[in-house]
Amino acid sequence: MTRTFPPGFLWGAATAAYQIEGATAADGRGPSIWDTFSHTPGKVSGGDTGDVAADHYRGFREDVALMAELGLPAYRFSVSWPRVQPGGRGPANPRGLDHYDRLVDALLEHGIRPVLTLYHWDLPQELEDAGGWGARDTAARFAEYAVLVADRLGGRVPLWTTLNEPWCSAFLGYAAGVHAPGRTDPALALRAAHHLLLAHGLGTAALRAALPAGTQVSITLNLHAVEPASDTPAAADAVRRIDGLGNRLFLDPLLRGRYPADLLADTDEITDWGFVRSGDEPAIAAPIDVLGVNYYAPTLVDGGGTGPDGPSPWPGCADVRFVESTGPATAMGWPIDAGGLRALVHRVHTEYPGIPLMITENGAAFDDLVNSDGAVRDPERIAYLREHLAAVHDAIEAGVDLRGYFVWSLLDNFEWAYGYSKRFGIVHVDYATQRRVWKDSAHWYREVIRANGLKQ
Ligand code: FCB
Numbered sequence: 494m495t496r497t498f499p500p501g502f503l504w505g506a507a508t509a510a511y512q513i514e515g516a517t518a519a520d521g522r523g524p525s526i527w528d529t530f531s532h533t534p535g536k537v538s539g540g541d542t543g544d545v546a547a548d549h550y551r552g553f554r555e556d557v558a559l560m561a562e563l564g565l566p567a568y569r570f571s572v573s574w575p576r577v578q579p580g581g582r583g584p585a586n587p588r589g590l591d592h593y594d595r596l597v598d599a600l601l602e603h604g605i606r607p608v609l610t611l612y613h614w615d616l617p618q619e620l621e622d623a624g625g626w627g628a629r630d631t632a633a634r635f636a637e638y639a640v641l642v643a644d645r646l647g648g649r650v651p652l653w654t655t656l657n658e659p660w661c662s663a664f665l666g667y668a669a670g671v672h673a674p675g676r677t678d679p680a681l682a683l684r685a686a687h688h689l690l691l692a693h694g695l696g697t698a699a700l701r702a703a704l705p706a707g708t709q710v711s712i713t714l715n716l717h718a719v720e721p722a723s724d725t726p727a728a729a730d731a732v733r734r735i736d737g738l739g740n741r742l743f744l745d746p747l748l749r750g751r752y753p754a755d756l757l758a759d760t761d762e763i764t765d766w767g768f769v770r771s772g773d774e775p776a777i778a779a780p781i782d783v784l785g786v787n788y789y790a791p792t793l794v795d796g797g798g799t800g801p802d803g804p805s806p807w808p809g810c811a812d813v814r815f816v817e818s819t820g821p822a823t824a825m826g827w828p829i830d831a832g833g834l835r836a837l838v839h840r841v842h843t844e845y846p847g848i849p850l851m852i853t854e855n856g857a858a859f860d861d862l863v864n865s866d867g868a869v870r871d872p873e874r875i876a877y878l879r880e881h882l883a884a885v886h887d888a889i890e891a892g893v894d895l896r897g898y899f900v901w902s903l904l905d906n907f908e909w910a911y912g913y914s915k916r917f918g919i920v921h922v923d924y925a926t927q928r929r930v931w932k933d934s935a936h937w938y939r940e941v942i943r944a945n946g947l948k949q
Pocket of ligand 1: 657658787854
């Protein structure tokens with residue numbers, strides 16, 4: 494059976510600035526919260542930092558040539574805010590913008606469509622020192638930064654994404670403390686979530702004013718495919734609560750213009766939500782053209798939780814039990830289940846109709862090795878990608894308006910708190926030499942793109 498995707502379906506690969514660029518002190522770049530966090534002992538596995546990463550800032554031309562060889566129609570990358578505004582405010586640092594100017598030109602020269610994310614977690618440290626995402630002002634600063642980038646790159650970048658995965662910024666960064674800035678304050682995390690959403694809304698309005706008509710604006714969410722582990726009312730309530738914090742906290746204000754009432758009630762002992770001012774919800778609901786969805790694994794929950802051992806990314810959910818699934822898993826320990834992706838996009842399509850979707854990240858880490866013959870055999874990754882692409886195809890057949898798919902990731906890179914210990918790339922990176930070696934999955938993906946479909 495051959496699965497052919499619709500004409501114009503957008504194939505791509507994704508990366509993020511801090512994970513691949515390195516050159517953290519080059520051309521006037523200021524420090525970000527991830528520089529501070531990764532340089533704090535004990536925060537990142539192996540003490541790894543993004544100082545050098547995949548050295549893409551210097552080697553971007555070779556990487557773009559590699560993308561061209563792969564036949565990639567689109568490339569999703571992020572702009573480093575502290576390169577553009579070293580302290581997060583004030584005029585642009587032209588040398589920082591120059592890099593993205595050259596990158597976009599190189600992509601266009603090879604016929605690769607640039608898909609630009611403005612914020613993939615690298616907040617300028619000076620803004621964190623002034624309160625970070627806990628401060629309302631950060632949302633206004635983000636909109637100003639967005640305009641600086643739009644003024645330089647507008648007209649050449651057809652699709653802009655404001656934020657990548659605000660759930661992670663808010664709850665891994667400010668509640669669980671496992672991501673920068675490493676805070677563990679549940680009330681602050683909810684406040685941060687609101688200010689991130691507000692930043693998206695203000696940023697979207699600012700982008701619309703600064704960009705040529707017809708430019709698309711989006712946000713990318715890591716939506717959770719939450720499933721009950723048992724057929725009990727407690728499990729159903731656990732699903733409702735995790736869905737509330739993981740999905741509806743973002744989807745509802747973005748697409749319906751208001752926060753979900755049950756979520757506000759569930760969290761009223763943590764915060765009174767007084768940080769939501771009149772006019773904020775309509776601002777957050779500024780129309781978008783596409784919703785980016787990142788999906789890796791489903792989340793299985795039940796009642797009967799006794800609270801986490803340490804700070805949790807799920808404020809007020811101590812009684813929710815996260816159930817480990819017993820099936821196959823990736824090197825992250827994440828269960829492999831493409832059914833979650835199928836269910837998730839279906840659900841968004843039915844409950845939030847009218848918004849085109851794009852899978853902006855999907856992929857898997859495995860412990861890849863370069864063989865003595867120079868090959869990297871990664872059949873598990875190919876199987877993972879194949880299953881998830883089949884799920885995307887099923888969803889399209891069932892009527893879901895799904896416009897594209899970006900594999901995470903083009904290159905092995907700095908996997909946040911896991912450092913370089915986890916490899917998500919379809920291209921292997923030897924960090925000692927910066928040599929790139931195509932994994933089998935890269936060869937496979939090139940054929941998928943070429944055929945615009947999957948051969949079974
Ligand atoms: C996502 C992030 C991305 C990468 C993948 C594995 O949450 O957006 O940067 O780390 O997970």
